[in-house]
Amino acid sequence: MTCYSEDYRAARTRLLAAAQAAGGWTHEAVAHPVAGADGEPIYMDVLWRGPEAASRVLTISSGTHGVEGFCGSALQLQLVEDAPVLPPDTALMLVHAVNPYGFSHLRRVNEDNVDLNRNFVDFTGGAPENDAYAAIDALLNPAELPDGAMAGIAAELERLRAEMDYLNFLKAVSGGQYAFPRGIQYGGAGPVWSRRTVEALWARRLANRRVVVQIDLHSGLGASGVGMLMMAANDDEPHKALTADWFGPMFVTPRPLSRADTILGGYMNEAMETRLPGVRVVPMTLEYGTEAGDVVLGAMIEDNWLVHHGDLAGERGQDIKARLLRAFYPTDPTWRAAVLERGRQVFAQALAGLGAADLEERLTG
Ligand SMILES: [Zn+2]
Numbered sequence: 001m002t003c004y005s006e007d008y009r010a011a012r013t014r015l016l017a018a019a020q021a022a023g024g025w026t027h028e029a030v031a032h033p034v035a036g037a038d039g040e041p042i043y044m045d046v047l048w049r050g051p052e053a054a055s056r057v058l059t060i061s062s063g064t065h066g067v068e069g070f071c072g073s074a075l076q077l078q079l080v081e082d083a084p085v086l087p088p089d090t091a092l093m094l095v096h097a098v099n100p101y102g103f104s105h106l107r108r109v110n111e112d113n114v115d116l117n118r119n120f121v122d123f124t125g126g127a128p129e130n131d132a133y134a135a136i137d138a139l140l141n142p143a144e145l146p147d148g149a150m151a152g153i154a155a156e157l158e159r160l161r162a163e164m165d166y167l168n169f170l171k172a173v174s175g176g177q178y179a180f181p182r183g184i185q186y187g188g189a190g191p192v193w194s195r196r197t198v199e200a201l202w203a204r205r206l207a208n209r210r211v212v213v214q215i216d217l218h219s220g221l222g223a224s225g226v227g228m229l230m231m232a233a234n235d236d237e238p239h240k241a242l243t244a245d246w247f248g249p250m251f252v253t254p255r256p257l258s259r260a261d262t263i264l265g266g267y268m269n270e271a272m273e274t275r276l277p278g279v280r281v282v283p284m285t286l287e288y289g290t291e292a293g294d295v296v297l298g299a300m301i302e303d304n305w306l307v308h309h310g311d312l313a314g315e316r317g318q319d320i321k322a323r324l325l326r327a328f329y330p331t332d333p334t335w336r337a338a339v340l341e342r343g344r345q346v347f348a349q350a351l352a353g354l355g356a357a358d359l360e361e362r363l364t365g
Helices: 008-022 067-080 100-104 131-140 150-165 166-174 195-203 238-248 269-276 295-309 313-330 332-352 359-364
Strands: 025-031 043-049 056-061 089-096 213-223 227-232 251-253 278-290
Touching: 008 025, 008 067, 008 089, 043 195, 056 067, 056 278, 056 295, 056 332, 067 089, 067 100, 067 213, 067 313, 067 332, 089 195, 131 150, 131 166, 150 166, 150 295, 195 269, 195 332, 213 227, 213 269, 213 295, 213 313, 213 332, 213 359, 227 238, 227 269, 227 332, 238 332, 238 359, 269 278, 278 295, 278 332, 278 359
Parallel strands: 056 089, 056 213, 213 278, 227 251
Antiparallel strands: 025 043, 043 089, 227 278
């Protein structure tokens, strides 16, 4: 039977049922303060398998970007059904629906229109500024979006892409911004529910471990059906060499050198490293490509307009929602099979790596 579900409720129900059927899992549900799309209660769910006192943990999270949880949840369900043998002294922690609101309501962002992976910044002393975004907010966040307007927006974005310096263009369309609460890539005005909840979870479940390998599951970026492992690390950091041995080619970006660079920061993975100071954390993202970048960005712009200015229940609203869902969750069986196969490979590689006797030695450098 397929691991893929068509709504948040089904995805959650099936994962919890599979864990119960498999046995050996403990479950904790943290209720979200806002209801789901059907008025149903929604949760961040935590599943744990393996020794409570394990010194090594593989943690796999889904739905940080709400609607991307369909892909991530399927990968988690497959893993539970596979029931892999864990190395000694190693536990598995699954976090299902880090952003359950976005998962249920088919949004990439949360209940506050916040992109969680832009929210993990230090808000004391003010949020980062993103002038590149500010200059084109009107383009990305229009108050009116007549039929056919998306073609014009796409053409203008193409023009800017050709004209602007690459990093500046990236900051403008993909970097966090903290000044336009109804804009896209909004990072919030303080730590949101999902951030507070996940940080409390780390403190409760991960703070006393020796090694934590984190894989945060995403979709919507890269070549269709390809699952690319991504990580931030400088060349001299031991986990860069270690993960190259485990996984082969990865997309590794150097650490930001200045606060201006951190406009492309605010990521959950980065925060996990700073929140778990005594733990050797290997924080990775497994990102699956779906559609071309302009299609994905276009779907986000339309969805953002719909939520703030449109009619969700109307025919056009339903159409926009359907396109947003498919931009992050394709139906193509070839895509879906490739996603699961790659996930199985990555999780097995991570577990094998965690089982290595010289793991801590190598992470110490
Ligand atoms: Zn994502």
